Amino acid sequence: MKYWLMKSEPDVFSIDQLKSKKKSGWDGVRNYQARNFMRDEMKLGDIVLFYHSSCEIPGVAGLAKVSRESHPDPSQFDPKSEYYDPKSTLDNPRWFMVEVEFVEKFEDVITLKMLKEKKELENMPVVQKGSRLSINPVSEKEYKTILQMRLG
DNA sequence: GCCAACGTTGGC
DNA sequence: GCCAACGTTGGC
Numbered sequence A: 001m002k003y004w005l006m007k008s009e010p011d012v013f014s015i016d017q018l019k020s021k022k023k024s025g026w027d028g029v030r031n032y033q034a035r036n037f038m039r040d041e042m043k044l045g046d047i048v049l050f051y052h053s054s055c056e057i058p059g060v061a062g063l064a065k066v067s068r069e070s071h072p073d074p075s076q077f078d079p080k081s082e083y084y085d086p087k088s089t090l091d092n093p094r095w096f097m098v099e100v101e102f103v104e105k106f107e108d109v110i111t112l113k114m115l116k117e118k119k120e121l122e123n124m125p126v127v128q129k130g131s132r133l134s135i136n137p138v139s140e141k142e143y144k145t146i147l148q149m150r151l152g
Numbered sequence B, C: 001g002c003c004a005a006c007g008t009t010g011g012c
Helices: A015-021 A032-041 A112-117 A140-149
Strands: A003-008 A023-025 A047-052 A059-072 A096-111 A135-138
Touching (some): A023 A059, A032 A059, A032 A135, A047 A140
Parallel strands (some): A003 A047
Antiparallel strands (some): A023 A096, A059 A096
16 A cells, blocks of 8 residues: 555646545646556555645645556547647557545645645655656655644 | 746757 | 757746
8 A cells, every 4th residue: 555645736626626526537647757656556545645736725635545546548539638649549548547536635734834844744745846746655654744734 | 927947849 | 869948837
């Protein structure tokens, strides 16, 4: 069992939307490193910290879990989608995604500011300047630290 | 809206 | 294969 942090802009897809849909394919990722995590490493039952980025209060908004492992992201085949990739074919898809299932919405967002104040979390890419990768592995220790912050 | 960081593209 | 130009991310 592994832990992950996945960024999403709440204007595009928020924890509330996941809560009402219950499950959702994590589509639209067009970065090879992030794709490789989804394609190769994210397994059924892995826990996801759902992070809201590019918004008023960036931070961890809740929890999800992997409910289906790697499969091709359908948006790459859809010419009407903003994620359409003309170089992708059904026989040779370029982009893969996992499906995630809602677990919990935190009562209050654990803000980036709070994450930055924790010495234990200083190695997380999300607290570091210029880190843009939208999917990152999280250590068990980091995960537990963040979970404890949710209640206080 | 600004801008630093960084990934991708494409000419050579 | 190099690297400048360009585009995107994301905090502020």
